[in-house]
Amino acid sequence: MEFRYSAKTEALRQRVADFMAEHIYPNEQALFHTAHTQANQWKPLELLQEIKQKAKAAGLWNLFLPESEHGAGLTNVEYAPLAEIMGRSPFGPEAFNCSAPDTGNMEVLTRYGTPEQKEAWLKPLLAGEIRSAFAMTEPRVASSDAKNIETSIRREGDEYVIDGHKWWTSGAPDPRCRILIVMGQSDPENPDPYKRQSMILVPFPHPGVTMKRALPVFGDVDAPHGHAEMIFDKVRVPAANMLLGEGRGFEIAQGRLGPGRIHHCMRSIGVAERALERMVRRLESRTAFGKPVIEQSVWRERIAESRIMIDQARLLTLKAAHMMDTVGNKEARAEIAMIKVVAPNVACKVVDWAIQAFGGGGVADTWLSSAYAHQRTLRLADGPDEVHRDQLARLEHRRYRNTDPARTGGYPNVLIADGLSEPGQA
CATH class of the missing domain: 1.20.140.10 (Butyryl-CoA Dehydrogenase, subunit A, domain 3)
Known part of the structure; x- marks a missing residue:
C-alpha cells in the first residue's frame, strides 16, 4: 500500500484544514456556549448553519461518499485524513455534511434505496436540508447481538406495521430529523437468523412514534443533536418504504x-x-x-x-x-x-x-x-x-x-520431564 497521500487528497487536506482554522476553531467556544445556554436547547445552532453554507459554497461538502456522483469520489484511504481533521472539533463533521448518523444513512440510501426513496430522502440529506436517525439498539435486549432485536415489522396489505421500543436513536431529538431507518424482525420464524431482520424507512415526526426522552451521556443530553428513547406503536408506513427487501436487514x-x-x-x-x-x-x-x-x-x-x-x-x-x-x-x-x-x-x-x-x-x-x-x-x-x-x-x-502447522512451526509443543513432546502430542 502507498503511504503517501495523493495530490488530490493533499489539496483537499489543506483546504479542509484552512476552513477549520478560519471558521471552526475561532467559533468553537461560541458554539459550545450557545448549545449550553440557549433557551431552546434543541434549536439548531445558527452560527453552525452559517458555517455549513460556507463549506457548501467552497465545495467542501459530502466528501465521505466514495461511489456517488453526489460526493467527491474519494476512496476510504483518501477520505481518512480529511475525516481526521474534521474530527478535531465536535462541530467539524456537521460543517461539511459529513456527520453521523447522516453519513451512514446516506450511504444506505445511495446503495440500497429505490429512485423514489432517493428523491424523497437522499436528495434533501445530501443538500443538508434535513437530518436523519438510525433506530437499531433496544433497551430490553443485548443489542450487541443484533439477532436479539425484537421490534416487529409485519406486512398488512400495502403497508407495514411497526411495533417496538428503541433507544440510542442518535439524531432523533434534532428538530431537523425527518427520516428514521428502523431495523426489526419481519420474519421471526425464518430458520436462518440472519434473514429475520429488515430495515424500513419511517418518516418523522410520525403519529405512531413517541420520543420518550433524550438520553444523557455523562449527564449531558448532547443537544441539539441528542440520542432518543423511542416507542413505535402500530406505526404504519407504505410497503414501498422497505429497504432492499424483506430479510435483508443484516x-x-x-x-x-x-x-x-x-x-x-x-x-x-x-x-x-x-x-x-x-x-x-x-x-x-x-x-x-x-x-x-x-x-x-x-x-x-x-x-x-x-x-x-x-x-x-x-x-x-x-x-x-x-x-x-x-x-x-x-x-x-x-x-x-x-x-x-x-x-x-x-x-x-x-x-x-x-x-x-x-x-x-x-x-x-x-x-x-x-x-x-x-x-x-x-x-x-x-x-x-x-x-x-x-x-x-x-x-x-x-x-x-485451516493452516498446516508443519509449514509454520505452529505445533503446540511443550517441554516435559524427560525431553520434548512429539509434534501434535502436547
Whole structure:
C-alpha cells in the first residue's frame, strides 16, 4: 500500500484544514456556549448553519461518499485524513455534511434505496436540508447481538406495521430529523437468523412514534443533536418504504456499519492528535518543583506513548481503509474490528492524560470533557469492544484451524520431564 497521500487528497487536506482554522476553531467556544445556554436547547445552532453554507459554497461538502456522483469520489484511504481533521472539533463533521448518523444513512440510501426513496430522502440529506436517525439498539435486549432485536415489522396489505421500543436513536431529538431507518424482525420464524431482520424507512415526526426522552451521556443530553428513547406503536408506513427487501436487514447493516465504524475511527485519531497537542502546549507553559512540567519524566513518557499509540492507530485505520477499497468490507472485517477497538481506546487514553495535564482545569475544559464523553461512548457505539474482540478471536481461530502447522512451526509443543513432546502430542 502507498503511504503517501495523493495530490488530490493533499489539496483537499489543506483546504479542509484552512476552513477549520478560519471558521471552526475561532467559533468553537461560541458554539459550545450557545448549545449550553440557549433557551431552546434543541434549536439548531445558527452560527453552525452559517458555517455549513460556507463549506457548501467552497465545495467542501459530502466528501465521505466514495461511489456517488453526489460526493467527491474519494476512496476510504483518501477520505481518512480529511475525516481526521474534521474530527478535531465536535462541530467539524456537521460543517461539511459529513456527520453521523447522516453519513451512514446516506450511504444506505445511495446503495440500497429505490429512485423514489432517493428523491424523497437522499436528495434533501445530501443538500443538508434535513437530518436523519438510525433506530437499531433496544433497551430490553443485548443489542450487541443484533439477532436479539425484537421490534416487529409485519406486512398488512400495502403497508407495514411497526411495533417496538428503541433507544440510542442518535439524531432523533434534532428538530431537523425527518427520516428514521428502523431495523426489526419481519420474519421471526425464518430458520436462518440472519434473514429475520429488515430495515424500513419511517418518516418523522410520525403519529405512531413517541420520543420518550433524550438520553444523557455523562449527564449531558448532547443537544441539539441528542440520542432518543423511542416507542413505535402500530406505526404504519407504505410497503414501498422497505429497504432492499424483506430479510435483508443484516446485509444492509454490514454495508452501513463498515464505513460508519471506520469514519468514527478516523475522527477519533483527530481527537487524539488535538488532545496531544493541547497537552504538550499546556505542559510547556507550567512550572512545578523548580522546572517546567514538560521536562518531568512521567510526562515525557506519556507524550512519547501518545505519539506511538496515535501513529499505530492511524496506520491500522489506513490499512483497513485500503482493504475496504481493494477487497471489500467483508474481507476487511477483521481490520475494521481491530480499529474499532483501538482508535476510541487510544483517544480515550490520550484525552485522559490531557485532562490530567490541565489539572483541575481539565475537567472544566469544554472541549476535553466533550471529547472524553464522546470517545468513551464510541467504545459502545456500533458494537462494543467485547463483540469486536470476540469476532477477531473467532477469525483468528479459523485462520489457524485451516493452516498446516508443519509449514509454520505452529505445533503446540511443550517441554516435559524427560525431553520434548512429539509434534501434535502436547
